[in-house]
Amino acid sequence: MQTIAFLLYPSFQIMGLAAVSAFEFTNLHFREKVYDIRYLSEAGGSLRTSLGMTIETEPFGDPGFDTLIVTGAPGIVLPSPGESNFVRAALGASRRVASICTGTFFLAEAGILDGRRATTHWCLAREMKARYPKIKVEEDRIFIIDGSVWTSAGMTAGIDLALAMVEKDHGMEVARAVARMLVVYHRRSGRQSQFSALLELEPKSDRIQKALDFARGNLKSQLSVEELAEAAHLSPRQFSRAFRAETGQSPAKAVENLRLEAARLMMEQSRHPIDVVADETGFADRERMRRAFLRAFGQPPQAIRRNAQQM
Template sequence: MQVIGFVIFPKFQVLGFAVVTAFEVANVVVGEAIYDLRLLSEQGGLIRSSAGFAVETEAFGSTAVTEAQFDTIIIGAGMQVEATTPGLLDFVRDAALTSRRVAAPCIGAFTLAEAGLLDGRRATTHWAFARELQTRFPRLKVEEDRIFIIDGPIWTSAGMTAGIDLALAMIEKDLGADIARAVARNLVVYHRRAGGQSQFSALLELEPKSDRIQQALDYAKKNLKQPLSVEELAAVAHLSPRQFSRAFRTETGQSPAKAVENLRVETARLLMEQGRLSMDVIADETGFADRERMRRAFLRAFGQPPQTVRRNARLSP
């Protein structure tokens, strides 16, 4: 049995428990208690969350905790970066010496960094806090556009639901891909996103208000290899081209052409990170038609050519 300690503190963010749930579901899928889940805190007892309710925890210094052999320690996160107590830092440093892996979803990375565990390592965090993390702790390398990063025994992930991806990656490493996929299905999420995948989604940024515009976007996503003219998308939305263009810009803040380019860039980037197809094939499959058009689109979106994006992905484990 693998003992997992989930560390929380006052004003912890409740969504972090989604990480715990993934391991709980893994036990159900396997049919036995593979993971023993323990909630830990510095003082023990009831710890109040940012949502207002409290949960029962075991204290770092309690006999049960000091005698436990923790395979994995996961640091919870809050809604904002708070001062880290000396007791928490000492516990994290000790855990790094005795546990197989130490993880920190979201801004829990600040705790690992302050404890010195990220010195000389690559890490990620919620995109809104990435630059602050890099500024405060220049000895680590923050990759702010990653879902999760594994650097030796240290695991970090982006914010909120990215912790589920991190947990699924751990379950896959421990129990295999089939179990991880079964856990993902039980959680009703896509099988975990690759660690190198972008935290950002072109579809999420658009956020259309009406079903018609959403239907056109879904159609575009499924048919990127096609030219996707305004007339074609308007027909899918059952609007005239003029009505469609006006409604699209009003609801998304972008022109249809710009939105389609963003979808193509996002899809092309994912294909590059997977590393299986040539640049020519990717350009064709995503509707850019040729590498030069794709290169110009990448420069507009990321300030980097496709070759740099692929090279960076290959450097990531």
């Protein structure tokens, strides 16, 4: 039996405990207790969540578990010296140490993410980069595994992290069965984006949405302002003005972001040569795509593919 310990602290976010369900339903799948779940805090006793509910916890003791998971909070909460010491001890004594959402800041403050790849909730990723320059923060990932340290993005990404652990421990078929019982997609890949270019744009009118849908379905085309305006049933001048007003971007910038999203997914999830990816996503040639990747991600396409293969 494997022990999964959740490290909690005052005002932690209850959503982080949604990951518990993946381990609970794995026990139900096997009809025996393959995972023992424990809830820990520095002093033990009752802890209030950010919503005011309470949960009983055990005080810190032996840091040797199969897995220690640090949950997140609505904002950034840094560990006490005792919590930092416990997390560092667990890294050496446990098989894996993980974090959900802003729990990554706990691991970062304890120093165990230095030189490692990590992720957190997208809205705080840049803050993490600024505070901890030694960490290779990848803000657009659902979860990341770097050796024995696992980190996930915010909110429901903790469920993806837990399902990935179940898959690692018991195989893909068990993880799929558990996902079905949870009525969730059999987990999102760790390399999947936290959000999409279309979600970032959020146009207010159907006409601009139609133009974006047209663009996404025709990335190999030139996608000039005239083409997009025709799809939106507007004149080019009206379209350009309306597009910027609704999305905050120029049509050209939005098209490049859609191409980048499609190209990155192809690099991560296929073995197509770079020239093919560039052609299929409308970049025309690999050098133009390489420059766009460097501007957007700080890495060339080959590095994105290598990182995905390491997941």
